[in-house]
Amino acid sequence: MSILIFQQEIEETVKKKIKLRINDNRSTMLSVKWEPDCTRVSMHRMFLEAPKNIMDALACHIQTENSNLCPSVKAYIEEKLTAFDYSSKLNxxxxxxxxxxxxxxxxxxxxxxxxxxxxxxxxxxxxxxxxxxxxxxxxxxxxxxxxxxxxxxxxxxxxxxxxxxxxxxxxxxxxxxxxxxxxxxxxxxxxxxxxxxxxxxxxxxxxxxxxxxxxxxxxxxxx
Ligand SMILES: [Zn+2]
Incomplete structure (x- = not known):
């Protein structure tokens, strides 16, 4: 999914503007900063291919301003990280x-x-x-x-x-x-x-x- 479409989908669900940054590092999987004028979201590129239920959970996390990540998102991150470790090109x-x-x-x-x-x-x-x-x-x-x-x-x-x-x-x-x-x-x-x-x-x-x-x-x- 393109970043733009991803952003639009999230904004539509949470009903507010977000500033989205996609990162490719191992340290920050997801960080959300709730500011008065907008919400800043930095997330790993793994979320671009997230299934619908993870997208929904993510949107819910952004919307409710609850800093606790729900278990499904945590599990998704864990699973994806394992997969990313394999991604060194197949010989x-x-x-x-x-x-x-x-x-x-x-x-x-x-x-x-x-x-x-x-x-x-x-x-x-x-x-x-x-x-x-x-x-x-x-x-x-x-x-x-x-x-x-x-x-x-x-x-x-x-x-x-x-x-x-x-x-x-x-x-x-x-x-x-x-x-x-x-x-x-x-x-x-x-x-x-x-x-x-x-x-x-x-x-x-x-x-x-x-x-x-x-x-x-x-x-x-x-x-
Ligand atoms: Zn099987």
């Missing part, structure tokens, strides 16, 4: 898509064509070691919004994992990009939203993948 030389058994790029391309009309633009890579060291945790895949990167755990590069299951994990991570998360009024980060869950069921082998997961879940703790 594409370090992405590995061709595995021993599965070619992630090929699977990703198929899924993109089949479910997203080829319109999703993400990178994908294997990460981790074939044999996991930690036994207590099972993470098949991750998605990093800041770098637009899907990461699939290398333990899945094995014939033990059926292709439809690997595809399901890739599809799930891609959905994280398509169905954006949000913060609810309590400041909780809602990731697997109703929209997300509905779309997840559109996966061709959704039931098969879940059956396989349920049947094999205990195995992961013994590998």
């Amino acid at each position: 594409e030389n370090r992405l590995h898509t061709q595995g021993q058994v599965y070619d992630l790029q090929a699977l990703y391309n198929e899924i993109n064509t089949k479910y997203f009309a080829g319109e999703v633009r993400l990178k994908i890579t294997w990460y981790g070691k074939v044999h996991r060291r930690k036994k207590a945790q099972v993470t098949f895949g991750l998605y990093q919004e800041a770098t637009k990167l899907v990461k699939i755990h290398r333990m899945m590069d094995s014939t033990f994992f059926p292709e439809y299951f690997v595809e399901f994990v890739i599809y799930h991570e891609m959905l994280h990009h398509v169905c954006r998360s949000y913060y609810d009024e309590k400041g909780n980060h809602r990731v697997h939203t109703d929209e997300f869950k509905k779309k997840e069921q559109e996966f061709e082998h959704f039931e098969l993948a879940n059956l396989w997961m349920n049947k094999n879940y205990n195995n992961f703790f013994m590998m």
